[in-house]
Amino acid sequence: MAKHEKDATFVGDSRIRAKRIPNIAPSYSEYPGKSEPFWPNFLLKEWMVAAVCLLGFLVLTVSAAPELTGKANPNNTSFIPVPDWYFLFLYQMLKYPWAAGDWVVLGTVIIPGLAFGALILAPWLDRGKERRAFRRPVATWIMLVTLVGVFYLTWAANEEHEKSLASNGGGGGGAGAPAAAADPNFKAGELWAAQQNCQNCHGVNMEGSAAAPNLQKVGAELNADQIADIIKNGKDGKMPPGMFQGSDEELTKLAEYLASLK
Amino acid sequence: MSEKQEISRRTFLNYALMGTGGFLAAGMITPMIRFAIDPMLKAAGGGDKVAVGSVDEFGPEPKSVSFKVHTKDGWYETESTLTAWITKDANGEILALSPICKHLGCTVNWNGSPDFPNEYFCPCHFGRYSAKGEHILGTPPMASLDEYETEVKDGKLYLGQIKPNPRPGVSG
Amino acid sequence: MIQKMYDWVDERLNITPMWRDLADHEVPEHVNPAHHFSAFVYCFGGLTFFITVIQILSGMFLTMYYVPDIINAYESVNYLQNQVAFGTIVRGMHHWGASLVIVMMFLHTLRVFFTGSYKKPREMNWVVGMLIFFVMLGLGFTGYLLPWDNKAYFATKVGMQIADTVPIIGPYAKTLLQGGSIVGAQTLARFFAIHVFFLPAALLALLGGHFIMIRAQGISGPL
Numbered sequence: 001m002a003k004h005e006k007d008a009t010f011v012g013d014s015r016i017r018a019k020r021i022p023n024i025a026p027s028y029s030e031y032p033g034k035s036e037p038f039w040p041n042f043l044l045k046e047w048m049v050a051a052v053c054l055l056g057f058l059v060l061t062v063s064a065a066p067e068l069t070g071k072a073n074p075n076n077t078s079f080i081p082v083p084d085w086y087f088l089f090l091y092q093m094l095k096y097p098w099a100a101g102d103w104v105v106l107g108t109v110i111i112p113g114l115a116f117g118a119l120i121l122a123p124w125l126d127r128g129k130e131r132r133a134f135r136r137p138v139a140t141w142i143m144l145v146t147l148v149g150v151f152y153l154t155w156a157a158n159e160e161h162e163k164s165l166a167s168n169g170g171g172g173g174g175a176g177a178p179a180a181a182a183d184p185n186f187k188a189g190e191l192w193a194a195q196q197n198c199q200n201c202h203g204v205n206m207e208g209s210a211a212a213p214n215l216q217k218v219g220a221e222l223n224a225d226q227i228a229d230i231i232k233n234g235k236d237g238k239m240p241p242g243m244f245q246g247s248d249e250e251l252t253k254l255a256e257y258l259a260s261l262k
Numbered sequence: 263m264s265e266k267q268e269i270s271r272r273t274f275l276n277y278a279l280m281g282t283g284g285f286l287a288a289g290m291i292t293p294m295i296r297f298a299i300d301p302m303l304k305a306a307g308g309g310d311k312v313a314v315g316s317v318d319e320f321g322p323e324p325k326s327v328s329f330k331v332h333t334k335d336g337w338y339e340t341e342s343t344l345t346a347w348i349t350k351d352a353n354g355e356i357l358a359l360s361p362i363c364k365h366l367g368c369t370v371n372w373n374g375s376p377d378f379p380n381e382y383f384c385p386c387h388f389g390r391y392s393a394k395g396e397h398i399l400g401t402p403p404m405a406s407l408d409e410y411e412t413e414v415k416d417g418k419l420y421l422g423q424i425k426p427n428p429r430p431g432v433s434g
Numbered sequence: 435m436i437q438k439m440y441d442w443v444d445e446r447l448n449i450t451p452m453w454r455d456l457a458d459h460e461v462p463e464h465v466n467p468a469h470h471f472s473a474f475v476y477c478f479g480g481l482t483f484f485i486t487v488i489q490i491l492s493g494m495f496l497t498m499y500y501v502p503d504i505i506n507a508y509e510s511v512n513y514l515q516n517q518v519a520f521g522t523i524v525r526g527m528h529h530w531g532a533s534l535v536i537v538m539m540f541l542h543t544l545r546v547f548f549t550g551s552y553k554k555p556r557e558m559n560w561v562v563g564m565l566i567f568f569v570m571l572g573l574g575f576t577g578y579l580l581p582w583d584n585k586a587y588f589a590t591k592v593g594m595q596i597a598d599t600v601p602i603i604g605p606y607a608k609t610l611l612q613g614g615s616i617v618g619a620q621t622l623a624r625f626f627a628i629h630v631f632f633l634p635a636a637l638l639a640l641l642g643g644h645f646i647m648i649r650a651q652g653i654s655g656p657l
Binding site for chain 3: 011014016017018020021022023025026028031032033034035036037038039040041042045046049050053054057058060061062064065066067068069070071072073074079080081082083084085086087090091094104105108109116119120122123124126127128129130131132133136139140143147
């Protein structure tokens with residue numbers, strides 16, 4: 001760069017040489033083995049691989065719509081949280097007694113810190129010249145054991161999540177609970193206000209609670225007869241039967257009122 | 263004094279450059295950093311107590327009540343609904359527990375698992391708590407369920423701020 | 435015509451050496467799947483970059499409809515997915531791509547590890563690669579919250595609780611990330627900023643370093 005030729009000529013007053021370099025690829029005959037230029041020979045192969053991957057990817061995006069659960073509702077107690085799958089192994093570790101309670105620092109800081117620290121410092125921990133995996137068994141075995149651990153923890157976390165989903169009535173959104181967040185401006189009618197037992201669980205303004213779903217739009221899902229049946233007989237073993245105070249006529253009225261809420 | 267240490271013009275210019283660069287960086291970044299960490303330095307505001315019902319409603323069996331509190335989340339102010347599990351023991355002592363699991367913040371339920379009757383159960387990592395909110399040793403939580411400050415006035419129960427539960431863990 | 439335009443620019447800026455430098459580096463036999471099928475393991479780095487490009491593009495287009503506000507975020511995602519033409523596909527690309535990029539990066543890391551390619555003189559490139567890995571995980575964590583659905587909300591709450599258990603700095607880190615004492619409006623705004631500006635800026639800088647280093651050193655030799 002710093003070599004100044006006496007006879008250098010420039011483009012106008014710029015520092016770009018007027019003497020042009022021909023735009024020709026060099027020959028690869030002097031390289032060992034069957035080397036080939038990146039552009040265009042190898043890039044074409046890479047792009048063909050990418051094209052196959054893109055096809056599969058597009059098929060995936062068309063066939064499987066991304067999940068969108070109900071709008072976030074902090075009071076939805078039946079929702080079982082789960083992190084994105086690639087954090088599951090860390091999440092699962094915190095379930096074990098040796099990484100929870102007084103030992104939680106072990107699970108959140110020490111073990112991940114050691115693992116990721118060792119990974120990032122691998123070039124300085126494994127300084128030998130040997131590159132082949134089976135000629136440096138220590139590094140290879142540590143990595144293999146870690147991989148088995150990570151896969152196992154991910155699998156175990158998923159397994160347990162599926163199980164708790166099943167025992168929770170199958171729905172991630174909660175057993176029949178409307179996903180909609182409670183409307184703070186909603187005012188329940190007088191029929192509701194008279195029912196202290198109902199309010200205890202479903203809230204003064206039917207907003208729901210830890211124990212029971214929001215009823216502000218219950219009419220959109222159930223009709224008056226179904227509601228009356230639930231009030232009389234309870235539901236899913238969670239809602240007890242016979243909590244209603246009053247005559248059958250009043251019960252019918254309340255059920256009709258609830259069914260009108262949409 | 264001819265041996266006086268002198269810095270060369272080039273060194274001086276380098277120092278001057280570092281100084282100016284430092285000033286430029288600090289001048290740009292300082293307001294932004296303070297801006298970004300503001301939530302960390304802001305004191306949390308206290309709240310008033312909220313009535314949740316008559317004292318007579320509660321007994322030894324935990325009962326879940328929901329009540330509204332005014333919360334301020336930045337520019338977003340809401341009436342949000344909180345939940346408490348309330349018990350009253352034989353001496354009339356009232357205990358209002360927060361349903362937020364002390365392990366990782368899931369929500370616990372009374373008798374939430376058929377395998378563990380008369381306990382609060384967290385479905386996320388199988389944390390368990392006794393009726394007093396004491397965490398059961400050997401399950402993931404490392405603290406007992408938080409309780410609400412309680413106050414009884416004219417036969418009505420008022421709940422206030424959440425405070426830590428001083429009860430130690432018990433073995434299940 | 436194109437040749438003329440190229441010559442016009444080349445005469446003024448001398449661009450031929452720059453792009454010949456990029457185009458002419460030789461690809462040795464041992465990484466070329468056309469010669470050794472097992473060399474397909476060398477494709478994962480390129481595929482990671484390819485999916486990263488998809489992520490950047492689809493993310494840019496998603497922000498045309500998305501609003502980072504707790505009242506409207508869910509509705510805007512619901513709208514762009516169900517009302518906008520090809521919404522399912524564009525959000526699907528970003529959603530599935532986020533998982534796929536982690537898978538590809540994981541495989542690329544394993545390839546580099548088991549071929550010992552991180553050894554001298556490529557230590558720095560390995561460290562930069564690890565930093566890219568962490569930035570990607572950060573992008574995954576912050577992006578997960580943005581649709582503001584139940585899954586996102588509770589996963590973030592659990593994540594925050596985990597951060598809280600770290601001694602001394604944990605509670606501060608939690609407040610700083612949440613922008614307050616709860617996961618709420620300020621958390622969503624912060625996560626949006628981190629996901630869309632801070633981490634992508636870091637990612638592009640690190641990727642630039644990663645590529646400059648691989649060009650300077652060349653790919654690691656045959657085993």
